[in-house]
Each structure stands twice: as C-alpha cells, then as structure tokens.
Amino acid sequence: MAATPPPHDIDPLRVLHERPHECASTTLTISQRLGLVLAAIALAIGLLWALIPTLVIINAFFIFFYILQSVYKFHLVWRSLGRRAEIQVSEAEMADITDDELPTYTILVPLFREADVIGKLVDALTRLDYPTDKLTIQLLLEQDDVHTTRAADETLLPPHFRKIIVPESLPRTKPKACNWGLALADSDLLVIFDAEDVPEPDQLRKAACAFRKAPDNVACLQAKLNYFNPRQNLLTKWFTAEYSVWFDLFLPGLTVSGAPIPLGGTSNHFKVHVLKRLGGWDPFNVTEDCDLGVRLHKHGYRTAMIDSTTWEEANSHFFGWIRQRSRWVKGYIQTYLVHMRRPIRLVRQLGISGWFSFQMTVGGSIVCFLLNPVYWLLTLLWVLTHAHLIQAVFPTPVYVAGVFCLLVGNFVFVYLNVAGCMNRGYYDLVKYAVITPLYWLMMSWAAYKAAGQLIVNPHYWEKTKHGLAKEDTEPAA
Amino acid sequence: MTRSPTDNQQTTAASTLEGLAVFLASALACLLVGLAVWRQGHVDWDATAALSHAFDVVHKEPRFNLALIGFTEPPLPAILYIPFCGLAPTLAVSGLACPILGCILLGTTAVMLNGFAARAGLPPLLRWLLVAAFVMHPLIIGLGAMGDPGIVLAFAGAGAAFALMRWSRNQGFRDLLTCSLFLTAAVLTRYEALWLVITATAYVLWRTRRAGPERARTEGTLIAFLLPLLYCACVWVGANWAIMGDPLHFCTRPATLGADHVPAAGRPLWVLSVAVVCFPALLAALYHEIRGIGRRLPLGRPAACLAIGVASGTALWPGLQALPQPAWSHHLLALSVTATAIGFALLATVFGFYLQRKHEPRPKLPMGTLLLAIIGTALAVWLSAVGRAPTLPGLPDLLQGRSALAATAITERKAARAIRDNPGPSQLAYLMGDTAFAVSLFTGAPDRVIILHHRDPGALPLNPGDLLALTAPAEERRIAAALRPKGLRVRPIVVCESPTWSLFRVERRP
Numbered sequence: 001m002a003a004t005p006p007p008h009d010i011d012p013l014r015v016l017h018e019r020p021h022e023c024a025s026t027t028l029t030i031s032q033r034l035g036l037v038l039a040a041i042a043l044a045i046g047l048l049w050a051l052i053p054t055l056v057i058i059n060a061f062f063i064f065f066y067i068l069q070s071v072y073k074f075h076l077v078w079r080s081l082g083r084r085a086e087i088q089v090s091e092a093e094m095a096d097i098t099d100d101e102l103p104t105y106t107i108l109v110p111l112f113r114e115a116d117v118i119g120k121l122v123d124a125l126t127r128l129d130y131p132t133d134k135l136t137i138q139l140l141l142e143q144d145d146v147h148t149t150r151a152a153d154e155t156l157l158p159p160h161f162r163k164i165i166v167p168e169s170l171p172r173t174k175p176k177a178c179n180w181g182l183a184l185a186d187s188d189l190l191v192i193f194d195a196e197d198v199p200e201p202d203q204l205r206k207a208a209c210a211f212r213k214a215p216d217n218v219a220c221l222q223a224k225l226n227y228f229n230p231r232q233n234l235l236t237k238w239f240t241a242e243y244s245v246w247f248d249l250f251l252p253g254l255t256v257s258g259a260p261i262p263l264g265g266t267s268n269h270f271k272v273h274v275l276k277r278l279g280g281w282d283p284f285n286v287t288e289d290c291d292l293g294v295r296l297h298k299h300g301y302r303t304a305m306i307d308s309t310t311w312e313e314a315n316s317h318f319f320g321w322i323r324q325r326s327r328w329v330k331g332y333i334q335t336y337l338v339h340m341r342r343p344i345r346l347v348r349q350l351g352i353s354g355w356f357s358f359q360m361t362v363g364g365s366i367v368c369f370l371l372n373p374v375y376w377l378l379t380l381l382w383v384l385t386h387a388h389l390i391q392a393v394f395p396t397p398v399y400v401a402g403v404f405c406l407l408v409g410n411f412v413f414v415y416l417n418v419a420g421c422m423n424r425g426y427y428d429l430v431k432y433a434v435i436t437p438l439y440w441l442m443m444s445w446a447a448y449k450a451a452g453q454l455i456v457n458p459h460y461w462e463k464t465k466h467g468l469a470k471e472d473t474e475p476a477a
Numbered sequence: 478m479t480r481s482p483t484d485n486q487q488t489t490a491a492s493t494l495e496g497l498a499v500f501l502a503s504a505l506a507c508l509l510v511g512l513a514v515w516r517q518g519h520v521d522w523d524a525t526a527a528l529s530h531a532f533d534v535v536h537k538e539p540r541f542n543l544a545l546i547g548f549t550e551p552p553l554p555a556i557l558y559i560p561f562c563g564l565a566p567t568l569a570v571s572g573l574a575c576p577i578l579g580c581i582l583l584g585t586t587a588v589m590l591n592g593f594a595a596r597a598g599l600p601p602l603l604r605w606l607l608v609a610a611f612v613m614h615p616l617i618i619g620l621g622a623m624g625d626p627g628i629v630l631a632f633a634g635a636g637a638a639f640a641l642m643r644w645s646r647n648q649g650f651r652d653l654l655t656c657s658l659f660l661t662a663a664v665l666t667r668y669e670a671l672w673l674v675i676t677a678t679a680y681v682l683w684r685t686r687r688a689g690p691e692r693a694r695t696e697g698t699l700i701a702f703l704l705p706l707l708y709c710a711c712v713w714v715g716a717n718w719a720i721m722g723d724p725l726h727f728c729t730r731p732a733t734l735g736a737d738h739v740p741a742a743g744r745p746l747w748v749l750s751v752a753v754v755c756f757p758a759l760l761a762a763l764y765h766e767i768r769g770i771g772r773r774l775p776l777g778r779p780a781a782c783l784a785i786g787v788a789s790g791t792a793l794w795p796g797l798q799a800l801p802q803p804a805w806s807h808h809l810l811a812l813s814v815t816a817t818a819i820g821f822a823l824l825a826t827v828f829g830f831y832l833q834r835k836h837e838p839r840p841k842l843p844m845g846t847l848l849l850a851i852i853g854t855a856l857a858v859w860l861s862a863v864g865r866a867p868t869l870p871g872l873p874d875l876l877q878g879r880s881a882l883a884a885t886a887i888t889e890r891k892a893a894r895a896i897r898d899n900p901g902p903s904q905l906a907y908l909m910g911d912t913a914f915a916v917s918l919f920t921g922a923p924d925r926v927i928i929l930h931h932r933d934p935g936a937l938p939l940n941p942g943d944l945l946a947l948t949a950p951a952e953e954r955r956i957a958a959a960l961r962p963k964g965l966r967v968r969p970i971v972v973c974e975s976p977t978w979s980l981f982r983v984e985r986r987p
Contacts, residue, residue: 081651396541403543411708415654418701422650427697434704 012169012179014279021341022295024285024334027458029341055393062371063401069364070409072357076253077245077416081423085252086307087210087221094205099131102208103188106272108181110140110174114195115151116467121195122155130204132160136187140177143168171459174265175281175288182280185272194266196313196466198228203308207269210306219274219301220293223267224248227314229469230426235321236314237432238417238439243314245420252305259357260297260350262290262335267310274301284459285338287331294339294358298349313469318442320465325446327462329369330454336362369447372440379406410437491595491604499591499605503612504584511576511622518890519883520915521623524575526550528624529914529923531558532569537923544720548727552713553665554626570921572886575624582632583621587612589632590821593639597776597829604825611821616755616813623882626666627814633663634673634811635818638780641677642822645684645779653681653702661706665713668727669791669811674706676786680779748792748812750860752784755813756820757857759784761850765827765843777826784819787812886915892946892978893919895971896926899944899980907939910948916978941965945981953981961986 016023028036046054079085107125114121125137139157141149143165152163164184166177178192189208193199200206200223207221214221224247230240247264254261268289278295281288293303315321339346339358347355382390394402417433453460491499530547534555537545546552561574568574587608594604612618620627637659644652660677663670678699685698718724752759763784766777791812831842893916896906908916909929917926929937939945939960945967947953957967960983967981 078651081649081654400541400543407712411705415704418704419650419654422653422697422701427691427695428693430697430700434700 010180010183012166012176012183012280013283014179015282016284018279022338023282024291024338024458027334027454028337032337032341052389052392056395056398059393060398060401062367063398063405065364065367066371066405066409067401069360069368070405070412072360072364073250073416074412076257077249077419078253079256080249080253081419083256084307085256086224086305087214088307089206089209089213093209093213094202097205097209097212099134102131102134102205103211104134104186105130105136105204105208106181106185106187106190107135107137108140108178108185108190108192109137109195110177110181110192111148111152111195112142112145112172112174112177113148113463114466115147117195118148118151118155121193121197122157122161124198125161125193126158127201128199128204129201132158134187135160135204136185137161138181138184139163140181141165142172142177171284171461173283173286173288173459173461175285176283178288179280179283182272182275187272189269190272190275191269192266193310194312194466197266197310198312199223199267199310200308203267203306203310204269206306206308210304211269211271214304215302217300217302218304219271220261220263220296220303221269221306222247222251222261222263222303223269223306223308223310225264225267225312226309226424228311229314229316230429232314232316232469234432235318236316237429238436239314239321240426241417241421241429241433241436242439243420244424244426245416248423249416249420254357254361255303255305257353257357258302259354259361261293261303262287262332262361263293263303265289266312267308268292269306282338285331285334286327286459286461287335290331290362291335291338294335294350294362297354298339298346313466315464316468317465320468322442322446322449323462324464325443326449326453329366329443329447329450330458332362332366333450333454334458336366366447369443370451373444375405413440491592495601496588496592499608500584500588503587503608504580506612507580507583507618507621508576510618511579511624514622514883515572515576517883518885518887520572520886520889521575521625521882522884522912522915523550523626523882524554524579524624525572525886525912525915525918527554527626528558528562528569528572528574529918530555532562532566532918533923534559535562536566544716548717548721550626551665551668551727553662554629557629566921570919572919576622577624579621579624579628582628583612583617586628586632586635586818589636589639590825593642593822594825594829596643597825598833599825599829600832603828603832607821607825607828611818614817616817619882620814625882627810627882629666630663630670630811631814631818633659633666634670634783634815635822637663637673637677638783638819638822641680641779641783642776642826645680645774646776648684648688650701653698654705657702657705661709664706665709667811669787672787672790672811673783673815675790676783677779678703679786680782684779745792748788748809750856751809751813752788752816753853754857754860755817757854758824758850759816759820760853761846761848762820762823762827764849765846766823768843768845775826775830777823780819780822780826784816784823787815886912886919888977889915890919891971892916892980893921895980896920896944896946897922899970899982900925906944906946907937908946909952910946910978912948912977913946916946939965939983941983941985943983944970945983947979947981948977953979 011017016025020026043054043058046057107128109121109125111118128135137160139152139161141152141163149163149165157163164181166180169176182190189204189211191204191207203223207223210221211218226243226247227236227240229236231237251261251264265287266289274296278292278299282291282295285291296303315324339362346358350358378390381387414434414436417436418430421427421429421433526547527550530545533545534543535541546555557578558569558574561578562569565574568577590611591604591608594607595601599607617628617631619625620631637656640652640656640659643649644656656677660670660674663673681698681702682695685695688694713727714724717726723729762777763781766775766781767785791809827846889912896916897920905925905927906920907927907929910916913928917923917928920926937956937959939956945956947956953967960966964986965983966986968984969979969981971980
C-alpha cells in the first residue's frame, strides 16, 4: 500500500498555536523564572542570616511532604485492593453489541527506528477482534526513517493498515507524530499503541462497551500495561513490579478518587472529537500522555480504567532503562511546570483534591526521586559522624517525622511493589520486589539526568530500543 | 448487600452509623469503669510502666528520644501512649491516659466484632447482644479500663482472626496484609503472641496449597504475609543492638514463669481451665468449626486454629511468658485474651451458620457441640467454685475499682507529690524500688528523676541536697551506712504509713 501524504493544512503544533500557556515549548515562563530567582534570593538570605532555621524549615517541608506522599499512595492502593475500580465489561455485554453497532476506531502507532519489530506489531494488531471495516490502523513513519519505512513496505499489510509519512520537522517527538495521525483520523474513537505492544485481542471491543457504560464526560479510557518479559533479568522483574503497582493499583485508586490521571503512553482510548477539541497532544512534552491526562481533567473530562492489559517489552538494558526513565522524569517535570504556570487557576480547574493529587502524583514523584539520595546521604553521615549540624537540622518534630519516613515510609513503598506482584499473580517476583530500594537508586540516577537534560535539551526524545526481549513469552491470558 | 461468607446467603454489612454507635457505647462503658478504678487511686502496673516509658521518651530529655521506649517489654503499648504524653501530658501524669487508650481500643475491637458478626449473618439485635457480652466480659473490660497491654493484644488478636477468616474465604490480598499487620502489632505487644503468628503462618501455608499447588504462589504468599512481621522484628533487634548493645536484649527478661507454678504434666489442664473459665463455650465453638476437617471449610476454622495454636503453644512452652509477677492475672494472658476474643468471633460464625439457613431444612446442631457447651460451662463453674482457676471479678467489683489487674498506687502518688514539693538544689531525685517508674511518671518531671536499679549503695552519686525515695527501711539503712564514710547522712522528709516510699534528703553530717 502506498503511503498517503498528509494534507497541507495539518498543524501538528496546535497546542502551541492555540494553547501556548499549556505547551511545554517554553520550559519556564517569565513569571516562573522570576519566581525561581526570588526564591533563590530568599533562600540565600535565609541561609546567610539564619542558617539553621532556614535549613530546618526546608527539611521540615520535605519530610512532611514525604509523609503525605507515602500516606496518599498507600491510601490509593489500599482502596484499589478493596474494590475493583475499572469499568467492568463482561463477555455477555460485548456479545450484545453487534459489529454494526460498534463505533469506528483508529489506531495510531508511532514508529521510529522500529524496523525489527514491524512484523510482530502487525501480527499483534491483526489479532485484534474488531471489524476491519470499522478499523483504521495508521503506522506513523518518520520521513527520514528509511529503514522502518522499508520494513513497513516489505511487510504484507492488511487493507485497513495505512502508512502515514510524518514530514521531518522539529520537535521530533512521538506526540507530534500522533498529532499528524489525529488530524487524519475521522473515526469515533482512537487509541495509541507502541511498536512493541501486544494488546489483548478484545481490548477495542471492551473499550467501546466501556464508553457506552461510562458517563458522558469520560473521554478517555486507560488500559493496564504490563510486560511480556517480566522474568528476563532483575531489571525487568523490578520494572514489572513497578508497573503492576502503577496500573493495577495506583491508577485505579486515582480514578476512584476522581483525581487527574497521568496517562500511560499507550493503550489510551479517546473520543476523537474531544481530543481534537483539546488540540491533541503537546508535541513539546516528552510525556505527552501525562500532560494530556491533566489537560483532560482541567477541561472537565474524566479518565477511567478498563480491565484489559496491553503487554509491552520491559527495558532489560541498564543504560537503556536509565535513558527511558530520564525521559519520563523530564516529561513529568515539564508537565508540572506547564500546569503550575497558573497555580490558582489550576486549583479552580482541578479542584482542591485534584490539585492535591497532582502535587502528590506528578510533583511528588519528581521530588522523591531527586531528594532520596540527599536523605540517604544524610542518614549515612549521621550514623557515621553524629554531626551536630545534622542534629540541629532535625529538631524533635522533624526528627520524629524523619524516623517515621525512614522506618515506615520506606517499608510502605517496598510493600506496595509486593502488593502489585501479588495482585497481578506474579508470585515468583515477590521476593525481588523486597529489594526494590536498589531500584530506587536507579530512579534517582535517571532523575538527575533528566533534570540536567531539561536545562540543556528539554525537547530531546530519548528513544527506547525495542526487540531486546530474550524471553519469547506469550502474554498471560 | 454483600455475599455472605457462608454459602450463598446474602448478609448486610453494618452501617457506619451503627459502627459509630457501637464504638461510643463500648468506649463509654469502658471509660466509666476506668474512671471508677482511677478514682480509687488504682493503677495497672503494666500499663503504668508503658505510660512511664512513653513519658520518658517525650519529656525526660530536651529532645524526643525514642531510645527510652524501654527494652524489657515489647514496645507497642508504650508507643501507643506517646501521643498522650506529647499532646496532653496532664493525662499521662494523672494516669487518665490509661483508661482513655483502653476505651479507644476496646471500642474499636467492639466495632470490628460487630462488623464481623454482621457479615457472618447475625441480625442486628443478636450481634449487639454479642458485642455487649464481649465488652462487659470482666477480663476484657478490666483490661480496657486499666489500659493494660492486654487490651492491645485483644484488639490485635481479634483483628488478626477476623482478617484471617476473610482471607480464608476470598483469598484477597488486602485481608492477608491486614492479618499480617495485626499479628505484628500483637507480637509487639506480648511476645507470647508468637503462637498466633506460628499458627496463622501454618494456616496460610495450608490454605494456599489447598488453593493451588504452585510453589511460587505459596512462596510469594508467605513472603507477603510474613514481611511486615519480619521487618518489625529486624527493626526491634537492630534497636536493641544499637541502644542496649545486645541484639537479643529483649529476650533477657526476668524468668518468673506464671505457669511454672504448675508442674509440666499439669500444664495442659491448667491451660484448658484458664481458657474455659474465660470463655465457657470455647470448646463447643472450636469443635463446631474444626469438625469435618477436610470436608468443608467453615468460616470460623482459621480463628479456631489460632485459638488452638495459642493454647497448644502455651501448654508446651510457657517459658515464652516471662513475667515479673506470678499474679494470676498475668498468667497466660495471651491465651486468656485470645480465647475470649476469638471465642466471641466463633460464636458469631456458629450462630450465623444456623441463622442464615432459616429458609432451608435447618441443619441440626451437632451433638458434640451441645455436649461440649454443657461440659464447658459446668467445668468453668466448678473450677471457679473450687478455686482451681483464676477468678474473674464481677461488674460491681469492677465499678468499685476492684479490677483483677488493679493495684493501689496511693503511696507512689504521695512520694511523687513529696518530690515535687521538696525540690533540692540539684533538682534531682533518686528513686529505688520496683514501682519507681510510677513515681517518676507521677512527678511529671522525669528529667529530674533518676531511677537506681539496686546498685551498690557506695556507688550512688548522691550529693548534699539531693532527694532520695526508697521503698524499704532496709534500703535506707544500707544507704545511710554507705554515705557515712563520705560525711553524709539521710534525713527523712516524708514517711508513708504504708511500708513503701519514703522520701529522704541527703545532708552533711554535723
């Protein structure tokens, strides 16, 4: 099938042009820069004028933030363990809807340097149980990605597959490519899959049924993500435990509490007209999914979870994982900065509880990753030296809170990973979940890389290499 | 409406309002008894010791120092008193913190029992009667009114039993975690609760294997179940090592064994008699839930296993209960509390089993259950009558402050008042005596009090003007003799009429 050039009136940067205040093209606005400068000056004055009290205040703030985050995350996971938060769709309900009644669907698959996995991708998408006359699958190919385009040309594609060549332009990001695909989509619903994804065959039908059952303001459904190579090595085991907590427990807990959902980068099912109204994805945000989840909520729409899993490839390579995770953290920082440009308006748009959830979920992740090594170092120094300065910075209430974080908070986060494995049925991974503090070290490494890259190259997309999975495991049913 | 844990009948969960009403009623009843006891000037020594440690943590040094939590007894009771000491020191010094904590825990336990009884299928009136009987049980309300660590154990043991029963039915991870957390709390309250842990672990293992033979599932489930307990144990051992210099310091408690007063051959009967006196219907309930093993899985079987496990462990190895005093009330506390709390839960499951089948051909009450109910009741009455088992006080006695665990602390309070009213130049007071911790607490100024533990009198760091509080005249003579070579003597300031706690001032000899 020949590639279809896009119309000339497609604007993949609609968010920039129509909603610049919600676009990450600028990392920091002028007011944010001014705020940072003022904060830095205040900090410097505080440190010079009253060193210990200033450090105590900063320390107290972060420790109480840690406690809040621990309690909040545990609360969300606990709620998820107690009730099913996903929209449940039974086999009978799916059978009730005839093919004629099903909505039209578009699948966007952004591809860049994915020549090795095109074959598996086409197999996986061909297995989707959905009438092909109502389904359009767009393979979004970058103009200069010759190898992937050639691989796509050499693959026998069913008629409902379309190859879309995305013109070379900046920023070169996945959301920009998705915006091209969105502009060409004329279906009712739309979903994104990544190159290595293996969605459950009935996921589209399930999503269609779920949209029928859900309230009208539900504009997005997030399927669960997990990995088809969980046991490849220690890294994939940790990654799988983390994803099991995030998608099986944490996100469902967020949906129950009506909070904005930081979407996963794939298997997000959208109502096309809503997505187009919002201008699509922010092409400058490297976690466009998280950003879109917040924007949906700001504009009155909601995201729900469906009980369907898309199986992905867990990054099994250490430095590859660091690169991938650094992009995610960078994107979270971008998302946080974008939506905190107008903090008062954000409170009005998200509500107090939504705003709090945003701070805990997006802001809290950033803070924890960056601060963890600082506190680990402080604890080590205290044990070794009992330095008076450290003691002074931990007056009694802060000390009590710090001990709570150290002894209880850390255990809670470890146990959440255990809970994720148990809930998903990955019983053999439980013992590896117990040693996830080592995994946290990697997260902090990635976070610092992200912080640095945000300054020097904020829109650079760290491409994840796929096709490294050694385990040829079929996804569990 | 929720699906009943018993077959296919539907039950109704207790509403939030009902839970709140149960809590308030239970807590109020407990508080009334506690206040009656408190007005008598009575205390529970275990509770007071825990409260005293908590007060030291908050107030003994300029900074909060968790290392003063005490390493002789399990730490949880003292930890629970810390908020009182920090936020309302007056409640701690007066001793009111004990009945207040006790009533909160008793109320919460009552709510759990009420909720469980609702899910087991008991109608509202019956379950309220059950809860009322539990709350007014002399052992339970006595523990709650005094704030004894036993009420913490009752709360944790009951919670663990309820969670284990729910998990056994639905294999839900949340219930497994809940059970684990409650068991951890139980062990951190009384080490004897280790029998609960051992039994529960064995049950989890068996139940998981029954659900599926996969080794990974068993392994993962056991790790998830035991992880909170193992973590807390490691933290406790680490704290003992870091602060006391011995990782197993907590094991070196005085070995005055309650049940060691009973010969080894008689321990099983002693255990049985204590359990039956505390809950006469226990044997019948255990039999009802355990019988037919392998054929069906009654709701109450996990709890029954817990009770049997605690009883068996206690009979086999009472050495786990190293208690400083051989008072009957300390005998087999884990067993008596567990037997009582679990006994009421088992009653709920047994009644629920029959009440839920009123529309079916009603099953017959097994003859064994009926016989054991009669035998258990008769045994309890006979043992109590002949004095072969601990006697539980009646409610009138409780309301007059004669709780089984109550002891008078009037002289300790007098000594504390005397210390406050007679400060010395150094503002320090030295105490020697078994209940010195209570005197320290009642002064409200633990930073001014130093407790001496039977040291060589010659090595005491006494200076002119210091206060010295002693419990025995012999101690005064020893100290006076030791001070004479230093040119010092002790002059009595306050001498209590009871043979405990007199206050002396150290002076230079003329």
